[in-house]
Amino acid sequence: MKIAHLSDLHLLDLAGVSASRLYLNKRLTGMVNLRMKREHKHRPAVLEALIDDLRAGAVDHVIVSGDLTNLALDEEFALARRVLDRLALPAEALTVVPGNHDLYTRGAARSERFAKHFGPNIASDLPTPEGLRYPFVRLRGPAAIVGLSTAVPRLPLVASGHLGAAQFEALKALLEHPEVKARTPVVVAHHPVVNPTRTMARLLRGWHDADPVRELLTRGRPVTLSLHGHLHHRGQAALHGDAGETLHVLGATSASLLDPRPGRMGAYNLYELSDDGRLAGARARVWSPAEGAVVDAPSLGPSAVWHG
Numbered sequence: 001m002k003i004a005h006l007s008d009l010h011l012l013d014l015a016g017v018s019a020s021r022l023y024l025n026k027r028l029t030g031m032v033n034l035r036m037k038r039e040h041k042h043r044p045a046v047l048e049a050l051i052d053d054l055r056a057g058a059v060d061h062v063i064v065s066g067d068l069t070n071l072a073l074d075e076e077f078a079l080a081r082r083v084l085d086r087l088a089l090p091a092e093a094l095t096v097v098p099g100n101h102d103l104y105t106r107g108a109a110r111s112e113r114f115a116k117h118f119g120p121n122i123a124s125d126l127p128t129p130e131g132l133r134y135p136f137v138r139l140r141g142p143a144a145i146v147g148l149s150t151a152v153p154r155l156p157l158v159a160s161g162h163l164g165a166a167q168f169e170a171l172k173a174l175l176e177h178p179e180v181k182a183r184t185p186v187v188v189a190h191h192p193v194v195n196p197t198r199t200m201a202r203l204l205r206g207w208h209d210a211d212p213v214r215e216l217l218t219r220g221r222p223v224t225l226s227l228h229g230h231l232h233h234r235g236q237a238a239l240h241g242d243a244g245e246t247l248h249v250l251g252a253t254s255a256s257l258l259d260p261r262p263g264r265m266g267a268y269n270l271y272e273l274s275d276d277g278r279l280a281g282a283r284a285r286v287w288s289p290a291e292g293a294v295v296d297a298p299s300l301g302p303s304a305v306w307h308g
Contacts, residue, residue, distance in 0.1 A: 001141045003186070004054055005269040007065040007229025008254035010042045010101065011083065013075040046266035046287045047256040051086050053285055053294035054268060061140055062087060065229040065252060066099025066151065066190030068118075072108035077117040091120035095138055095145050099190035099229060100159045103151040122147055126177060128170065135171045137180060142277040144183040146174065150191040150207055159230075161191035161207040168209070172216060184277030185224045187217060192228040194237070194249055194303075205230070214239070218247045223277055225250060233263045235303030236282055248279050251303055258289070263301050 054062070064084070069076035084094065098114045108114075115122065115133060124136035134149040148171065150161030163171075174180055187193075191207035193214045207213075217224045218241040225248045232254045239247040250269060257266045267286040274280045284297040 001061070001143060001273040002059045003143070003271045003273065004057075004059045004062045005065065005227055005250065005252045005271065006050070006054075006062065006255045007190075007252040008067040008099065008232055008257070009047055009064070009080060009083065010067055010070050010254060010256055011044065011047075011076050011079045012042075012070045013073065013079045041258055042254065042256040043258045043266070044256060046258055047083065049287055049294055050255050050266060050268050050285070051083065055087060057270075057285075059270070060093070061143070061145065062089060062094050063145065063186075063188055063227060064094070064096040065188050065227055066097050067101040067229060067254075068096065068099070068114075069102055069104075072102055072104035072113060074113060077102075077113055081117050091123070092138065092140075094121050095147060095188065096121045097134075097147045097188050097190060098149050098151040100151050100154065100161060103153050106153045109153050126174070126179065129166070132166060132170055134167055135174055137174055137177075139179055139183065142183055142273050142275055143186045144180040146171070146180075146185055146187045148187065148189040150189045157204070159205045160203065161189070161210075161230075163189075163207070163209050163213060168212060168216075171213070175216070175221075181221075184273060185217070185221065186227065186273075187224065188227045190228060191230050192249065192251060192303075193217065193226045193247075194239075214247070218245055219243070221245060223279060224248070225271070225279065227252070229254070232257055232259075234267055234269060234284055234300050235263060236300040237303035248282075249303055250282060250300065258287075260289075267297065269300060 068080040096118045102114045103109045125139045136147045138145040152162050193210050195202045195206040234253040235251045237249045252269045267284045269284050272281040285294050286297045288295045
């Protein structure tokens with residue numbers, strides 16, 4: 001089974017958006033960040049090239065691990081929907097989860113804008129507890145693709161994530177379901193399950209209740225994959241449980257990022273699962289400005305989750 005993993009599209013669309021929606025709430029700091037830095041790095045053309053490259057390949061499933069938008073505006077979600085529709089995939093072959101930018105404000109969270117635009121791509125094959133959209137699971141060949149939401153509205157300049165007790169208990173129960181136990185869990189969240197080492201970095205951009213999730217994913221199953229975005233850095237790490245279990249932590253960089261630093265240039269990851277659920281390969285397809293094309297990267301490189 002071949003899985004493509006994109007993240008952090010950071011699509012911006014301000015057409016027709018009133019000034020009050022941009023400057024009278026948290027979006028003011030987001031706009032300042034855009035004007036000072038982000039708009040000079042994120043290029044829709046890079047994402048479009050990756051989408052074209054992905055369409056030309058043969059994959060069984062595509063996963064997007066959050067931050068499809070910049071400011072959680074309806075206009076941006078509609079744009080993200082149009083971009084991903086270019087993959088020409090049925091809803092059951094595309095899975096998405098929200099990132100912190102997709103729940104940028106409390107209004108975006110209350111109105112459930114993400115689910116409004118991507119409901120078919122978060123539909124679960126197994127029942128979810130009443131009142132919860134997450135976790136959901138999609139049973140695909142040797143994989144049980146489990147979607148989590150670590151995205152919560154935060155104060156300006158804070159991008160940390162939180163799962164919460166209800167999702168955690170539902171995740172524990174889901175992993176014990178016979179249909180999931182018969183497959184390799186591919187757990188998708190925006191934030192990495194391994195936190196930065198520095199305290200301030202953990203507080204500002206980490207996953208606050210990641211530790212029990214990581215412990216859960218590193219016991220009881222031979223192989224588990226944990227996919228994330230958020231860091232704008234692709235990488236791969238392996239954690240091992242006491243009984244020989246392996247948790248593969250796999251990060252994708254931003255799919256629209258123009259950045260020459262190793263591991264950061266716009267790309268998508270490709271994973272191959274063998275019929276028995278092992279991770280048989282992990283590599284990336286990366287935008288090359290010099291060649292004006294998307295090229296193969298033989299490996300993902302070391303994971304940035306180990307750095308502060």
